[in-house]
Amino acid sequence: MRAFARLLLSVAVALTSAEASAQSDTVFIYSPGEHDGLHIAVKKSSGWRHLGQLCSSDYGPWGSEKRMYNPSLCRADDGSWRLVFQVNDHSPVFAAAYSPDLVTWRPQDYPRMSVGQCQDPVVRPAEDGFNIYFHSEEGIRMTHASSDFRTFTPDFPMPIYDLPLWRCDVATIGGQRMEGHQFVLSADEMGKIRNHFDRQAAEARLSAERMHDDAQTLAWLQEPVAATLTVDLAREKPISDKLIGIFFEDISYAADGGLYAELIQNRDFEYSSRDRREWSATTAWHSAGDIIIADTNPLSPQNPHHAIVSTDTLWNEGWDGIALQQGGHYDFSMFVRGKKCFRIELRASDGTTIAQATLKAKGKGWRRYEAVLTPTRADSSAQLVIIPLDKRQAAIDMVSLFPQATFKGRKNGLRKDLAETIAALHPKFVRFPGGCMSHGQGLDNIYRWHETIGPLWERKPDKNIWHYHQTRGLGFYEYFLFCEDIGAEPLPVLAAGVPCQNSAANAEGIAGQQGGIPMDEMAAYIDELCHLIEWANADPATNVWARRRAEAGHPEPFHLKYLGIGNEDIISTVFEERYEMIARALRERHPEIKLCGTVGPFHAPSADYQEGWDFIARHPDLQYMTDEHYYESTGWFLHHRDYYDKYKGAAPCKVYLGEWAASTKARRPNVETALAEALYLTDIERNGDVVEMTSYAPMLCKEGHHNWDPNMIYFTNTSVRTTPAYEVQRLFSVYSGDRYVSSELRVHGVADADLSHRVGASLVRDSKTGRRCLKLVNALPVELRVDVGGVQLPAIVECEQFNGAAIDDQQGRAEVIKTDTPTILPPYSIRVIEF
Ligand code: AHR
Numbered sequence: 001m002r003a004f005a006r007l008l009l010s011v012a013v014a015l016t017s018a019e020a021s022a023q024s025d026t027v028f029i030y031s032p033g034e035h036d037g038l039h040i041a042v043k044k045s046s047g048w049r050h051l052g053q054l055c056s057s058d059y060g061p062w063g064s065e066k067r068m069y070n071p072s073l074c075r076a077d078d079g080s081w082r083l084v085f086q087v088n089d090h091s092p093v094f095a096a097a098y099s100p101d102l103v104t105w106r107p108q109d110y111p112r113m114s115v116g117q118c119q120d121p122v123v124r125p126a127e128d129g130f131n132i133y134f135h136s137e138e139g140i141r142m143t144h145a146s147s148d149f150r151t152f153t154p155d156f157p158m159p160i161y162d163l164p165l166w167r168c169d170v171a172t173i174g175g176q177r178m179e180g181h182q183f184v185l186s187a188d189e190m191g192k193i194r195n196h197f198d199r200q201a202a203e204a205r206l207s208a209e210r211m212h213d214d215a216q217t218l219a220w221l222q223e224p225v226a227a228t229l230t231v232d233l234a235r236e237k238p239i240s241d242k243l244i245g246i247f248f249e250d251i252s253y254a255a256d257g258g259l260y261a262e263l264i265q266n267r268d269f270e271y272s273s274r275d276r277r278e279w280s281a282t283t284a285w286h287s288a289g290d291i292i293i294a295d296t297n298p299l300s301p302q303n304p305h306h307a308i309v310s311t312d313t314l315w316n317e318g319w320d321g322i323a324l325q326q327g328g329h330y331d332f333s334m335f336v337r338g339k340k341c342f343r344i345e346l347r348a349s350d351g352t353t354i355a356q357a358t359l360k361a362k363g364k365g366w367r368r369y370e371a372v373l374t375p376t377r378a379d380s381s382a383q384l385v386i387i388p389l390d391k392r393q394a395a396i397d398m399v400s401l402f403p404q405a406t407f408k409g410r411k412n413g414l415r416k417d418l419a420e421t422i423a424a425l426h427p428k429f430v431r432f433p434g435g436c437m438s439h440g441q442g443l444d445n446i447y448r449w450h451e452t453i454g455p456l457w458e459r460k461p462d463k464n465i466w467h468y469h470q471t472r473g474l475g476f477y478e479y480f481l482f483c484e485d486i487g488a489e490p491l492p493v494l495a496a497g498v499p500c501q502n503s504a505a506n507a508e509g510i511a512g513q514q515g516g517i518p519m520d521e522m523a524a525y526i527d528e529l530c531h532l533i534e535w536a537n538a539d540p541a542t543n544v545w546a547r548r549r550a551e552a553g554h555p556e557p558f559h560l561k562y563l564g565i566g567n568e569d570i571i572s573t574v575f576e577e578r579y580e581m582i583a584r585a586l587r588e589r590h591p592e593i594k595l596c597g598t599v600g601p602f603h604a605p606s607a608d609y610q611e612g613w614d615f616i617a618r619h620p621d622l623q624y625m626t627d628e629h630y631y632e633s634t635g636w637f638l639h640h641r642d643y644y645d646k647y648k649g650a651a652p653c654k655v656y657l658g659e660w661a662a663s664t665k666a667r668r669p670n671v672e673t674a675l676a677e678a679l680y681l682t683d684i685e686r687n688g689d690v691v692e693m694t695s696y697a698p699m700l701c702k703e704g705h706h707n708w709d710p711n712m713i714y715f716t717n718t719s720v721r722t723t724p725a726y727e728v729q730r731l732f733s734v735y736s737g738d739r740y741v742s743s744e745l746r747v748h749g750v751a752d753a754d755l756s757h758r759v760g761a762s763l764v765r766d767s768k769t770g771r772r773c774l775k776l777v778n779a780l781p782v783e784l785r786v787d788v789g790g791v792q793l794p795a796i797v798e799c800e801q802f803n804g805a806a807i808d809d810q811q812g813r814a815e816v817i818k819t820d821t822p823t824i825l826p827p828y829s830i831r832v833i834e835f
Contacts, residue, residue, distance in 0.1 A: 025190045028171045029054070029102075030180025031085070034067040038083065040102065040193065041173050048173045052197040055105045055607070058570055059087040059095055060511035062502045068095070072122040073181055074130065079189075082130055082149050084121040091509045094118040094134060098149045101189065103196040105607045107570045107600070111152035112515055115141060122165045133158060133165055150573045209635035210664065211672040211807050211828070214781045221755075224783035226748045229761050229776075229823075231790035235742035236765065239688025240654075242428035244733035245488065247659060247695035248479075249435030251466045252711065253702035257319035259422075260474035261415045263330070263401040264384060265319050268471065269293055269305040270461045275469040281305045287312045299335050299366045299397045302451075302460045306397035309340070314386045316399065320704065321349070321381025323717035329404040330373045331411075332357065334386075335457065338394030339363030343387040344371060346401075348379040361394055373401070380718050398457050408485050412456065412473060417720050418700070419482070421713060425726070426733050429489040431564065431658060431695055432479045434465075438567045439495040441465040442503040443514050446495045449476045449532050453548060465500060466707040477549070480536065480558045491693075492532065493564030493627075493658075496598070497525055497578030501570040516574040526585045529563070533590050536560035562594045568601035568629045568659070571611040579615075583622035596656050597623035603630040603643070616652050625654035625692050634662045634676035638757045638779070641679060644687035651690055659697035661725065667709040671804030671812045671828055674724030675779040678802075678830050681732045682760035682775055688740055696729050724812040727802050728830070731814060735773035735800075735832045737764030743790070759784055763791075774833045778825040781807075786823040794835055797822045802830040 026043040037056030041048040057068040069086040076082065081099040093110040115136040122133045129147040133140060134155075140162075143155040169182045185193070209217075248254065257265065265284035273279055281293040289312040295304040307314065316322075324330070324346060332344055339361060346355040357371035375382075384401055406413030407420065433447055440446040441463065451460035452475030459472040476492070483490040498513040505511040517525050531545045536558040540550035549558070565582055569575045583595055597616065600608020609628075616626055647655065662673040662680075677696070684691050701711035712729065714721045741763040747756045760777040774793070778784035802814040803826050814830070822833050 024184050024186050026182055027051075027185050027190075028169065028173070028178070028180050028182050029071070029073055030171070030173075030178045031068050031071050032173075032176070032178060034069055035064065037068055038071050038085075041171065042190070048171050050173055051193065052200070054102055055083075055097065055099075057085070057087065057095060058108050058501065058512075059093075059110060060502070061504050065504075065511065070120045071180075073183075074123050074125055075183070076125060076130075076147065082123050082145070084123045084132055086119050086121060086134075089119065090117060091505065091511065092116055092118060093510060094121040094132070096132070096145065096149055096152070101192055103192055104605070104610060106149075107572050107607045107611050109150065109573050110510075110512060111143065111145075112510065113141065113143065113155045115155065116509070120166060124165070133162070206639040207633045207636040209638055211634065211675065211779060211781075212664065214807070218781055221750065221753075221780070221782055224785050225750055225755060225759070225780055227759060227784060227786045228746045228748065229786050229788045230744045230746075231763060231788065232742040233791055236739045237689055237742075239685065239738060239740045239764065240692045241736065241738040242489065242693050243684065243688055243691065243736060244425070244427060244729060245429035245431060245491065245693055245695045246422060246425060246427040246699050247435070247697040248430055248432045248700070249698055250433060250437050250464060250470060250474075251435060251698050252700065252707045253319070253468070253705040254698070254700035255474045256469065256471050257705070258700055258702050258715065259414050259418050260471075260478075261403055261406045261413055262471070262473055263318050263322045263403070264316050264399050266316075266469070267399045268303050268397060268457070268461060269307055270303060270471075271469050275463045276467055279469070282307075284317050285314060286317065287314045294395065297337070299337075300457045303397065303457050306335075306337075306395045308393060308395055309386070309388055310393045311388055311391055313388070315347075316384045318383065318717075320717055322346070322384060322401070323380045324354070324375045324378060324382050325403075325405075326375055326378040328375060330355070330375070331370065331402045331404060332373050332384075332400070333368055333370045334359070334399045335366050335368050335397045336361035336394050337364075337366045337397075338392065340392045340394035341389040343389055344373065345385040345387065346373050346375055347383050347385050348377065349381040354379060354382065358389070366395075366397070368398075372404075407482075410481065410485075412478065414474075414478070414482060418713070418715060421720050421722060422699070423486045425730050427486065427488045427695075428733070428736075429491045429562070429693060429695075430479065430483045430486075431491040431493055434493070435567060435659070435698070436465050436500045436502070437470075438493050439498065439500045439569065440503070442499050442506055443517060444506075445503075446499055446517075448528065449492065449494060450528060450535075453477050453535070453552065468705075476532070476535075477552050477554070480560075481554070484558065489562060490536070490558060490560055491562045491564060491596070492560075493567055493596070494529060494532070496566030496569055496575060496582060497522060498566070498569055498572075498575050500567075501572075513570065513572060513574050516578050522578060522581055526582055529565075529582065529586065530589050533560060533563070533593055560593070562596060562624075564596040564598075564627060564656075564658075565623075566598040566627075568627070569598055569608075571598075571600050571608045571615060576615055580619065580622065583619075587621065594624035595622065596658075597626040597653075599626050599628055601629050603628065603632070613652075620652040623653050625656045627656045627658040629657075629659040629697075631659070631661050631663060634664055634672050637662050637676040637680045641683045641757055641760075644684065644690050647687065647690045654692040655690055656692055657684070657694040660694065661696055661710055663710050666808060666810075668714075668810050669710040669712070669723035669725035670808050670810045671724050672807045673710065674728045674802070674804065674812060675777060675828060675830070677725060678728045678731070678775070678777045679758075679760040679779055681728065682762035682777060685732075685740060685762040685764055685775075688764075696725055722813075723810060724802070724804060727812060727814045731775070731800060731802065731830065731832050735764075735775065735834065737766045737771070737773060739765040739767050741765055741772070745786075755780060761786070772835050774835070776823065776825055776831045776833070778827065778829050781827050783827060784825040786825070788823050793822055793833060796820045797833050797835070799831055799833045804828045
């Protein structure tokens with residue numbers, strides 16, 4: 001059962017191990033500081049020598065909150081280890097972790113205790129498991145843990161203060177006095193630990209390789225490099241025809257203010273300090289006087305806030321201003337409660353009115369009023385102005401301005417230039433709505449899909465984990481329509497009953513996964529997931545959810561085939577219990593849906609990755625594929641080109657590489673990161689029978705609103721800038737196939753240097769059209785001359801070439817070239833040859 005996990009450990013580069021000492025050693029295990037995790041030092045005649053870090057705290061929000069205080073360890077009879085530590089001075093949890101060897105750690109659990117503090121936890125072996133003792137505001141308490149360290153009894157008071165329990169050892173390491181625990185480890189155990197640190201150091205050296213440094217490190221390489229590509233046309237294998245898709249998350253203003261074409265910011269007056277400390281219901285709105293906000297008799301309970309207008313003019317700044325085109329048609333709409341006349345104006349940045357209309361609200365209850373505004377000239381930073389024309393008081397809400405020129409002309413649609421840029425990638429699937437946004441900032445921020453459909457004013461807006469606001473105007477209906485419009489499979493990803501492990505503390509002071517959705521609410525949560533499948537696929541004549549789809553304007557099914565459960569969650573016991581419940585129910589109720597699980601936020605050999613794959617090995621029936629995520633340096637990608645070769649025949653399910661990108665210190669994608677990604681994609685194509693899907697992440701970023709770098713596409717209100725990463729994704733998507741043709745690329749005699757990690761080739765065929773696409777990648781600073789055997793390429797070809805001679809360039813594009821030397825590649829280039 002654990003065979004696959006063991007194999008995955010070897011995914012890390014194999015290196016010669018340090019000589020294990022023939023004798024046992026005394027080690028000291030300690031935490032040098034709350035942010036430093038657990039360390040190990042070995043006793044030498046000269047004193048303690050630090051060996052390295054064994055693990056770190058994974059509790060709570062990113063960065064400074066992940067703390068480890070007072071770690072306590074003990075060994076079980078079988079030699080395995082149990083670790084507990086305090087996470088802060090107020091939460092009713094402590095951290096609990098298991099390790100077979102101090103090197104591999106199972107993801108941490110944070111068992112919930114009944115009292116407000118769990119300080120100084122101490123773990124000791126006991127009958128049938130372990131006892132954990134801790135100090136709390138109610139005195140010393142204890143809990144009993146099962147021997148697998150997964151279940152913990154309710155805590156109870158321990159009447160005696162047993163001082164020896166809290167006794168620890170002391171050592172001076174690097175001149176500092178540390179408290180910790182001494183253990184004696186066998187030569188074999190020490191060998192494994194030393195090996196682990198040797199491997200880590202070697203990994204770090206390899207991952208540091210940068211093309212940016214080639215002028216120094218490869219200065220000796222002046223001549224073209226020769227290689228042979230031997231193709232065996234007779235040997236083909238089927239590969240996924242959905243290898244390249246897109247990851248859409250509302251991060252860095254990707255949705256509101258981005259792809260969603262609404263031009264009014266805070267149209268519903270629902271911004272609040274929950275979204276961002278300094279925000280309120282009037283954010284993005286301006287007036288000469290005070291803006292009065294009310295919440296009585298609202299348009300909808302989901303949208304309680306609205307503005308009360310009498311004589312003061314009100315204007316909206318849009319998203320960094322409103323970009324308008326001369327002669328463009330813009331649909332203005334607004335709900336009004338009351339009798340009142342308004343003039344609606346679009347004002348250019350110099351104050352000139354460039355479009356206007358008059359609205360006459362008829363009174364009584366909420367009614368929607370519309371006008372079409374057509375600017376007489378373009379402006380990149382206009383405002384929408386609402387001018388009361390009488391003194392009567394009225395309430396306004398859902399103030400909206402939409403270009404009629406949306407993608408495919410859809411109402412409530414998508415920004416045309418951005419959506420067209422995405423469509424040009426020809427993605428085979430769209431993953432949405434995130435990312436961390438799917439599982440959310442705490443239990444009450446988990447993305448509930450059904451709150452994002454229906455009339456806009458009845459959708460439930462919410463805070464966004466990326467510190468702004470989600471209107472949900474771009475909701476599940478719009479996501480599915482977009483998939484349909486671009487011919488991509490929808491791949492919704494919803495929470496596995498746990499919020500983001502980086503969530504801040506809730507009212508009870510519990511951070512991270514917050515214990516997950518309570519078990520007695522899980523059945524209802526599972527129903528919600530089933531309702532999504534019904535909403536997307538069922539017959540409106542017989543199904544109430546499908547009827548809502550039909551009412552929205554789409555009686556035909558959306559043909560949902562895939563559903564992701566969980567987003568790079570830590571594979572804690574809380575996660576596993578909930579994932580299993582969800583997946584079992586979905587397998588039974590909707591066996592037609594291909595489920596995608598998750599193996600945590602990082603690649604092998606991280607704790608979540610290993611536990612995630614172990615879980616899959618134990619439950620191979622509970623997912624069709626699993627979602628892997630890793631953001632890494634270019635050097636890492638260059639040196640892990642065989643990553644998926646190791647999965648062959650061993651992986652218990654398919655892989656979806658759902659979030660990945662190469663990065664450098666320059667942060668934004670450049671030619672170097674693009675070449676590393678292109679090389680890696682040739683390897684993914686080779687393993688297209690194991691890897692079913694991939695998506696670069698994140699996709700969109702609005703300039704000035706970064707939550708993350710690198711991104712594939714950067715935009716402002718008036719511009720869209722694609723990156724070299726975009727070009728690579730486009731080339732591999734447009735020139736894809738469903739058959740991989742066997743080939744072998746060999747680099748010839750370049751002194752003693754092995755440069756094979758800097759070149760790549762992949763030949764795929766489309767079985768429907770017969771078209772073959774050969775991709776050649778040269779990540780070297782010199783020309784690459786490939787001698788191709790086993791297949792006849794046309795003498796002159798027209799092909800796409802990405803030529804990035806300037807390795808730090810962030811603008812590189814591919815262009816079509818005509819050449820009679822198609823397999824002689826310029827330095828730092830990619831060529832795609834169709835034949
Ligand atoms: O892609 C950006 C973020 O990276 C995603 O929200 C999350 O899943 C990952 O940590």
